[in-house]
Amino acid sequence: xxxxxxxxxxxxxxxxxxxxxxxxxxxxxxxxxxxxxxxxxxxxxxxxxxxxxxxxxxxxxxxxxxxxxxxxxxxxxxxxxxxxxxxxxxxxxxxxxxxxxxxxxxxxxxxxxxxxxxxxxxxxxxxxxxxxxxxxxxxxxxxxxxxxxxxxxxxxxxxxxxxxxxxxxxxxxxxxxxxxxxxxxxxxxxxxxxxxxxxxxxxxxxxxxxxxxxxxxxxxxxxxxxxxxxxxxxxxxxxxxxxxxxxxxxxxxxxxxxxxxxxxxx
Numbered sequence: 391x392x393x394x395x396x397x398x399x400x401x402x403x404x405x406x407x408x409x410x411x412x413x414x415x416x417x418x419x420x421x422x423x424x425x426x427x428x429x430x431x432x433x434x435x436x437x438x439x440x441x442x443x444x445x446x447x448x449x450x451x452x453x454x455x456x457x458x459x460x461x462x463x464x465x466x467x468x469x470x471x472x473x474x475x476x477x478x479x480x481x482x483x484x485x486x487x488x489x490x491x492x493x494x495x496x497x498x499x500x501x502x503x504x505x506x507x508x509x510x511x512x513x514x515x516x517x518x519x520x521x522x523x524x525x526x527x528x529x530x531x532x533x534x535x536x537x538x539x540x541x542x543x544x545x546x547x548x549x550x551x552x553x554x555x556x557x558x559x560x561x562x563x564x565x566x567x568x569x570x571x572x573x574x575x576x577x578x579x580x581x582x583x584x585x586x587x588x589x590x591x592x593x594x595x596x597x598x599x600x601x602x603x604x605x606x607x608x609x610x611x612x613x614x615x616x617x618x619x620x621x622x623x624x625x626x627x628x629x630x631x632x633x634x635x636x637x638x639x640x641x642x643x644x645x646x647x648x649x650x651x652x653x654x655x656x
Contacts, residue, residue, distance in 0.1 A: 391620045393601055393638040395629045399589040403433035404655060406521075406587045406623045410438060411447050411654040413519040413583055423454040424520030424578075426531075427474045430587050431521050439482040441655070449483050453514050455507075457522075457531040458572035459495035461545060469559050470495070493543060493571040504543040504571060511577070520581035524588050527551050528596045528609035532572035535608050541574030575613050583619040586611070591627040598631040 396402040414421040425431075441447040459471045467473065472492045480490045491510055497503035511517060522530050527549060533541065534549045547569055548556075557563040578584070588597055600611040601622060614620040629635050647653075 391601065391615055391617070391622060392642075393629075393632070394621065394623045394642050395632075395635060395638050396623065396625050399433055399625045402587060402589060402623050402625050403437045405652060406431075406434045406585060407437035407441060408651040408654040409585055409621055409623070410434070410519055410521070411441055412651040414447065414449065414452065415654070417518040419448070420451045420453065421449070421518045422514050422516065423449075423452055424457065424517040424522075424573075424581055425454050425475060425479050426457050426521050426523050427471050427478070428523045430523030430589065430593075432478060433589075434521065434587055435478050435482060437655075442483055446654070449485055451489075452483075452485055453489040454479060454485055454491065455511055455514070455517060455573075456490075456492040457520075457578075458570050459493040460567040461495040461500065461569040461571055462567040463495070465496050493573070495571045500545050500571060504545065507543045507571075507573075508577065511580075517581040519583040519585055520578055522578070522584060522586040522611075522614075524586060524593055524596050524600060524611050525552055526555060526592060526596055528599055528611045530575070530586070530611045530614075531578060532570040533575050533578075533610040535610060537575055537607060537610050539605075539607055539610075539613050540576040542577050543571065543573050546570055546572050575610055579613060579617055584614055584617050584621065586614060586620070586622045587624070588622075588628045589625045591630055593624075593628045594631040597622070597624055597628050598633075602633055 456475050463470045493507045494503040532546050553566040556566050599609045605612045605615050
């Protein structure tokens with residue numbers, strides 16, 4: 391796992407965009423992105439949009455797969471992740487809508503929808519880089535604590551803390567759905583590269599547990615420790631509880647030029 395500590399959220403987003411751009415360049419003209427919702431990746435998407443508009447990055451033939459979708463919202467609901475991804479990813483990055491996929495949380499047969507989503511990812515050749523945020527309780531996607539480390543796309547019940555955290559997007563806490571359809575931890579780990587981005591002191595404890603704690607289902611994000619190509623990009627506030635923060639800073643400062651990806655930025 392590579393941990394990169396940035397001065398602030400703006401720098402973190404720029405470096406994360408450079409990482410995504412490098413992977414997309416190496417993958418060829420039809421990269422496959424794994425995209426996340428929530429507030430953590432929004433500045434990253436803005437930076438990627440800047441690269442696209444500058445002509446540095448072309449995602450017109452890219453495919454994208456979202457991590458999750460609520461179950462129980464009506465189609466077209468503004469807070470459904472299909473709509474959130476359309477607003478924050480598909481349209482700004484110039485993606486072909488027909489190549490952008492979200493789990494079908496509106497399906498009558500949720501189990502069949504989960505299997506179909508797994509099959510679609512396989513048919514696309516797998517995800518080249520999966521963008522991740524992190525919940526305050528250590529969840530990635532909607533894999534709440536005690537989720538199986540080998541889990542696949544499936545329906546999950548949202549923890550009370552997760553529903554409370556997401557209530558800001560709805561009119562009231564009671565409007566937050568109880569269930570979701572989410573990629574499993576095993577599905578996420580199949581991606582060729584993982585990129586976790588986080589900002590703010592509220593994420594500091596979760597980041598410390600993910601990076602330096604034991605690999606445990608109690609902290610689902612800790613499964614990233616077992617991935618061959620996992621990168622964690624955070625600001626100083628999110629890094630505030632890391633014991634080896636000085637080591638991570640030293641390591642990145644002395645990274646060989648050919649391994650750096652900030653050169654991908656316009």
